[in-house]
Amino acid sequence: MYTVIGTVKSRAARVLWMLEELELPFEHVPAPPRSEGVTAFNPAGKVPVLIEDGTPITDSTAIIQYLADKHGQLTHPAGTLQRARQDSLTQFLLDEFDANLWTAARHSFVLPEELRHSAIKNTLRWEFEQSQKTLVHRMGEGPFIMGDRMTVPDIILTHCGNWALAAKFPIVEHRLTEYLTRMRARPAFIRAMAR
Structure with a gap:
């Protein structure tokens, strides 16, 4: 189960959409940037943050490419x-x-x-x-x-x-x-x- 932290009016929208395209279950915490719910995982206070197995991943592009690679969808294979x-x-x-x-x-x-x-x-x-x-x-x-x-x-x-x-x-x-x-x-x- 993934957790996505960030509002839909931020770059978190990219991660939410990717998870919906992949049809994966996730929890959404619509915390705004620089709020306590964000800075606990990203000291810069920026959203989105993806939590997987207690590990935070930051930066929307890194997150969506990670999800695409991990699940083998919406991407081409590395090295091609x-x-x-x-x-x-x-x-x-x-x-x-x-x-x-x-x-x-x-x-x-x-x-x-x-x-x-x-x-x-x-x-x-x-x-x-x-x-x-x-x-x-x-x-x-x-x-x-x-x-x-x-x-x-x-x-x-x-x-x-x-x-x-x-x-x-x-x-x-x-x-x-x-x-x-x-x-x-x-x-x-x-x-x-x-x-």
Whole structure:
């Protein structure tokens, strides 16, 4: 039995969705970042935290890749060219999508007010739009980012797409809009977001 700590409005959503896709039982503790229920397992206070057999695992990407590898689903085998391509897409999404969104959030409400610079968000939006153009050229043919098989980058991309819409970062690529609509209709996604 797994335990997931973190709210669905955080990167914990990625872990909740992965577990729903894998159809695995788990307990969900919707503790907010930096709360006592989080810092007991992650001194940085960040969510999500996955607890397995009393051992905490942190960082959403590390957690979902671990789950995919352990259960042999939503991933390509390590040491294959497909896995190299999958890992490359994961890193691209973290660098170009997640990082811009997180920096915008930090300058919106995370940092102390005197350290926020709201003008940076214009640059981040521009970078986010440029990254979408690059992404659509890297997407495979089929319903998922790599083609006909759902993998870890699909969870990251869909989460970032939802985050972007909530943060008013425009989705400018029609193919990406269609993709996000398809992914948000998945039953496992709907179950995870309802938590």
